[in-house]
Amino acid sequence: MFDIKVKDIGSKTLIEDLEASGLSGFIVLEPEEDFSPALIGYDKVQNRLIYSFDLMIQTFTEIYEEGDETGDPQDRAYAWITYNTMRAIPYMGSTRPIIVYLNLDGDYEEY
Numbered sequence: 001m002f003d004i005k006v007k008d009i010g011s012k013t014l015i016e017d018l019e020a021s022g023l024s025g026f027i028v029l030e031p032e033e034d035f036s037p038a039l040i041g042y043d044k045v046q047n048r049l050i051y052s053f054d055l056m057i058q059t060f061t062e063i064y065e066e067g068d069e070t071g072d073p074q075d076r077a078y079a080w081i082t083y084n085t086m087r088a089i090p091y092m093g094s095t096r097p098i099i100v101y102l103n104l105d106g107d108y109e110e111y
Contacts, residue, residue: 014049029049029097037059
């Protein structure tokens with residue numbers, strides 16, 4: 001489905017490698033330090049970074065677990081990601097990030 005280059009999953013190294021190769025114009029989700037654990041690849045045909053929705057939820061759940069706020073951390077992470085990130089993706093232009101999730105067959109599908 002995607003022409004994916006996967007390298008150093010969950011690392012800023014992929015972005016650094018792409019930029020060192022002269023590639024630019026792709027959109028990086030911010031804050032980068034919070035989203036980088038969910039960065040799983042790059043689609044070179046579309047010049048788009050690929051993030052895992054499941055890893056975004058996992059990362060933000062861990063962030064919310066460290067805080068002292070009330071409520072289920074996973075529910076809060078899901079609400080934050082879907083409201084603040086997923087709703088914005090369609091407006092980010094042609095090089096917006098691709099968000100994928102693992103389907104029941106264990107394959108990635110675009111969210």
